[in-house]
Amino acid sequence: MTAVEHGRAGAALAWRRAALVGLGFGAGALHLAAVGVLLMLHQRWIVIDTLSLGQATVLLLAGGAGAMAARDADARLARGALAGLCATLPLALLSLAMDAVTLQPIFIVLTPDLQAMLTLGMPPLLAAPALLLVGVAAGLLGAALRAIPALSRALLPGAIAVLIAGVFQELIQLMLQQYEGPVGEARDFVYTWEGLTQQGAVTVFVVVTLIAQLAGRAARGRVAAMEPARRRQIWAGIALAAIVILPAAAGSYIGQVLMLVGLYILMGIGLNLEVGLAGLLDLGFVAFFAVGAYSTALLTADAPNALMHLSYWAAMPISVLLAVCVGVLFGLPVLGVRGDYLAVATMGLGEIVRVIVLSDFGAPLLGGAQGVLHIPKPQIGSYTLSSPVALFYLTLVAAAIAAFIAWRLENSRLGRAWMALRDDEDVAQALGINLVRSKLLAYGLGAAFAGLAGSIFATMLSSVYPSSFQLLISINVLALIIVGGMGSLPGVVLGSVVLIGLPELLREFGEYRYLFYGAVLVVMMRLRPEGLWPSDVRQRELHAGDETAALDAGADLLPARE
Amino acid sequence: MAKTLLSVCNVGMRFGGLVALSDVSFDVQEGSIHSVIGPNGAGKTTVFNCITQNLRPSSGEVWFGDERIDGLKPDRVAALGISRTYQNIRLFRNISAIENLLVGMHLHLRSSWWGAVLNTPFTRADERAAHEQALELLQFVGLRGRGDMLARNLAYGEQRRLEIGRALATRPRLLLLDEPTAGMNPRETSEMMAFVERVRARYAITLLLIEHQMRVVMSMSDRVTVLDHGTKIAEGKPAEVQRDPAVIAAYLGTAAAAHAVPA
Numbered sequence: 130m131t132a133v134e135h136g137r138a139g140a141a142l143a144w145r146r147a148a149l150v151g152l153g154f155g156a157g158a159l160h161l162a163a164v165g166v167l168l169m170l171h172q173r174w175i176v177i178d179t180l181s182l183g184q185a186t187v188l189l190l191a192g193g194a195g196a197m198a199a200r201d202a203d204a205r206l207a208r209g210a211l212a213g214l215c216a217t218l219p220l221a222l223l224s225l226a227m228d229a230v231t232l233q234p235i236f237i238v239l240t241p242d243l244q245a246m247l248t249l250g251m252p253p254l255l256a257a258p259a260l261l262l263v264g265v266a267a268g269l270l271g272a273a274l275r276a277i278p279a280l281s282r283a284l285l286p287g288a289i290a291v292l293i294a295g296v297f298q299e300l301i302q303l304m305l306q307q308y309e310g311p312v313g314e315a316r317d318f319v320y321t322w323e324g325l326t327q328q329g330a331v332t333v334f335v336v337v338t339l340i341a342q343l344a345g346r347a348a349r350g351r352v353a354a355m356e357p358a359r360r361r362q363i364w365a366g367i368a369l370a371a372i373v374i375l376p377a378a379a380g381s382y383i384g385q386v387l388m389l390v391g392l393y394i395l396m397g398i399g400l401n402l403e404v405g406l407a408g409l410l411d412l413g414f415v416a417f418f419a420v421g422a423y424s425t426a427l428l429t430a431d432a433p434n435a436l437m438h439l440s441y442w443a444a445m446p447i448s449v450l451l452a453v454c455v456g457v458l459f460g461l462p463v464l465g466v467r468g469d470y471l472a473v474a475t476m477g478l479g480e481i482v483r484v485i486v487l488s489d490f491g492a493p494l495l496g497g498a499q500g501v502l503h504i505p506k507p508q509i510g511s512y513t514l515s516s517p518v519a520l521f522y523l524t525l526v527a528a529a530i531a532a533f534i535a536w537r538l539e540n541s542r543l544g545r546a547w548m549a550l551r552d553d554e555d556v557a558q559a560l561g562i563n564l565v566r567s568k569l570l571a572y573g574l575g576a577a578f579a580g581l582a583g584s585i586f587a588t589m590l591s592s593v594y595p596s597s598f599q600l601l602i603s604i605n606v607l608a609l610i611i612v613g614g615m616g617s618l619p620g621v622v623l624g625s626v627v628l629i630g631l632p633e634l635l636r637e638f639g640e641y642r643y644l645f646y647g648a649v650l651v652v653m654m655r656l657r658p659e660g661l662w663p664s665d666v667r668q669r670e671l672h673a674g675d676e677t678a679a680l681d682a683g684a685d686l687l688p689a690r691e
Numbered sequence: 692m693a694k695t696l697l698s699v700c701n702v703g704m705r706f707g708g709l710v711a712l713s714d715v716s717f718d719v720q721e722g723s724i725h726s727v728i729g730p731n732g733a734g735k736t737t738v739f740n741c742i743t744q745n746l747r748p749s750s751g752e753v754w755f756g757d758e759r760i761d762g763l764k765p766d767r768v769a770a771l772g773i774s775r776t777y778q779n780i781r782l783f784r785n786i787s788a789i790e791n792l793l794v795g796m797h798l799h800l801r802s803s804w805w806g807a808v809l810n811t812p813f814t815r816a817d818e819r820a821a822h823e824q825a826l827e828l829l830q831f832v833g834l835r836g837r838g839d840m841l842a843r844n845l846a847y848g849e850q851r852r853l854e855i856g857r858a859l860a861t862r863p864r865l866l867l868l869d870e871p872t873a874g875m876n877p878r879e880t881s882e883m884m885a886f887v888e889r890v891r892a893r894y895a896i897t898l899l900l901i902e903h904q905m906r907v908v909m910s911m912s913d914r915v916t917v918l919d920h921g922t923k924i925a926e927g928k929p930a931e932v933q934r935d936p937a938v939i940a941a942y943l944g945t946a947a948a949a950h951a952v953p954a
Binding site for chain 1: 743745764765766768769770774775777781783784785786790793794795797798800802803804807808810814817818821857858860861
């Protein structure tokens with residue numbers, strides 16, 4: 130073939146790829162329609178009487194297809210348009226099919242309401258081309274946003290802000306409801322109880338776009354000039370300030386969600402020692418959480434089966450200690466078990482703890498299915514930490530201490546031994562690492578953090594029940610570690626926020642949120658198997674500033690080369 | 692006369708019905724380079740595993756200095772002063788080169804986990820000393836400047852040297868090298884031989900070597916033990932072993948041996 134023919138074949142391939150990308154997104158849209166998600170999303174406004182969440186989803190899918198198809202240098206816009214067209218094609222065909230045949234007996238969610246959404250009340254033969262046209266437009270826009278950075282810089286911040294303001298309107302209104310005066314007036318201007326108003330959407334868009342432009346112009350040069358380490362410090366500072374201030378400003382619902390996130394971070398840090406560092410896959414982790422919770426309950430509760438009535442601050446360290454003991458006992462029988470087998474064995478151990486708690490045998494002490502009630506809240510002097518926000522700060526402090534300890538351990542002799550164990554157990558042992566000791570320390574220290582989380586959990590709920598300690602918790606903790614990035618502390622935080630915090634905030638979507646949850650897991654593992662924030666290679670040889678020395682040293686690699 | 696450092700006495704190893712080693716005995720003199728050779732499947736690596744206790748011998752005894760080591764845990768054996776490398780390189784692939792060396796120093800660091808959490812002065816001094824030693828070792832194995840790379844990203848020859856460095860980090864009296872020149876071209880082989888000589892000169896340790904390349908065995912070894920089908924068929928100085936008809940038969944077949952004997 131000549132070069133021209135090569136070029137032509139390449140172009141044909143690129144067009145076909147664009148169409149396939151579009152059809153892939155279209156299949157996704159069709160799937161969302163067929164399982165009922167699309168209609169459910171359609172019932173929520175992003176902007177009242179203008180744009181529903183369902184419509185936005187279709188637009189986003191078509192636009193996303195357009196952006197993905199526009200990756201080659203030439204004919205980007207045209208390929209984006211084709212992809213957008215293909216992305217709406219399945220839905221257009223669906224609307225025609227629904228007009229011709231009654232599909233509802235087979236797919237119960239293909240209701241007239243869905244048809245009304247797809248056609249916007251137009252006659253079907255007109256609506257289908259209209260839908261395709263919308264797809265083309267969205268695809269074009271998506272491609273243009275990708276092809277022209279200036280355009281995306283101008284439009285995206287505002288659009289994203291409107292989307293967030295619309296999707297999380299209930300939450301934001303909840304956060305703002307305590308305010309009066311100018312904040313309250315602004316709130317009433319932007320929102321009605323139903324959602325974002327048209328004037329509100331325009332205002333949000335304009336304000337955010339202006340701020341982004343101004344801030345962007347002011348900061349771009351300076352941020353680019355900054356060292357990455359310094360930039361990271363600034364981001365960390367902003368994140369920290371947000372974490373500390375947000376719950377106090379945002380009220381108890383956010384406080385509660387963040388507290389749950391904090392508890393999972395605590396457990397994540399613990400399990401990360403076991404799985405991420407030492408490579409000991411553990412599906413029974415919830416057992417330690419349960420031990421911490423029940424210990425605190427039995428040591429403090431105002432209940433007949435309580436053993437003592439200690440203050441929370443006395444009970445907490447004892448609970449942690451008990452969790453450590455259980456962790457070590459837990460580790461003993463599975464010392465020689467590796468890999469997948471270890472996961473199954475630990476799952477069994479975790480279930481044993483739950484079954485004991487539920488059993489008649491343990492009932493006199495542990496309360497059986499009724500659990501233990503009337504656990505007091507912690508007190509500082511005469512102040513009782515009773516509100517979710519106050520308890521959130523307790524969790525935050527605990528998580529900060531846990532993260533600090535885990536960070537120090539990670540960079541210690543023991544941490545290195547754990548990583549050696551994870552990579553090759555036999556070799557680690559042949560280098561003089563005591564397997565029994567290292568593994569039991571991993572189980573024990575991991576259990577300590579879970580026990581601490583359990584202890585806080587008990588006082589948060591004021592009661593503990595066996596049903597709170599399902600296998601699902603172990604799996605959630607494992608999933609958040611994997612999504613965040615194995616062995617990475619920031620990954621644990623990010624993973625908890627994404628997997629625990631977001632679903633809580635999306636609670637209004639009911640059971641569909643687990644659908645999103647599952648989809649996010651699958652997409653994550655496809656696109657970023659190393660996690661959201663993978664752990665860095667620690668720089669141990671070179672410290673900042675002695676790079677030149679190392680380069681000099683590198684010059685005499687292999688000093689006595691013959 | 693040099694004294695015996697390692698003594699393998701009548702060691703046998705069975706896996707179910709399969710006899711991997713039977714009645715293998717040999718002594719390694721302190722300060723020598725001792726080679727174990729033999730055709731593929733002769734049981735050379737099994738001997739290594741029986742010495743380091745990665746495998747527990749089915750019969751016989753292994754003595755290191757004055758201590759009987761068969762039946763001990765591998766980490767105890769390492770603490771007594773035996774370290775090894777592997778035929779197919781087994782570095783800790785997902786940590787950096789210098790961290791591989793630091794893991795090797797595990798036995799000689801004294802800081803505890805709670806010392807690390809509290810960052811006690813003792814821990815800091817311990818870690819600083821370890822870091823310095825690791826840098827020195829990194830320099831010695833020719834990897835200065837590459838210490839922060841993940842072990843799996845190093846070149847093949849670098850990985851071989853790093854693995855030896857990691858074994859040296861345990862400060863062994865006896866170092867077991869399992870085919871250090873496997874997969875190397877003649878030039879790399881020469882470099883590796885020079886490197887092994889430097890290791891011996893600098894650390895004054897005893898070396899037990901499994902090797903396939905006869906050039907390496909003949910020029911470096913003080914003594915050679917030949918295994919075939921799990922039994923020892925010959926032992927002696929390299930030149931003696933080279934002439935031994937049983938050895939020639941094992942390597943080239945009996946017909947070749949018949950021709951070779953008169954010559």
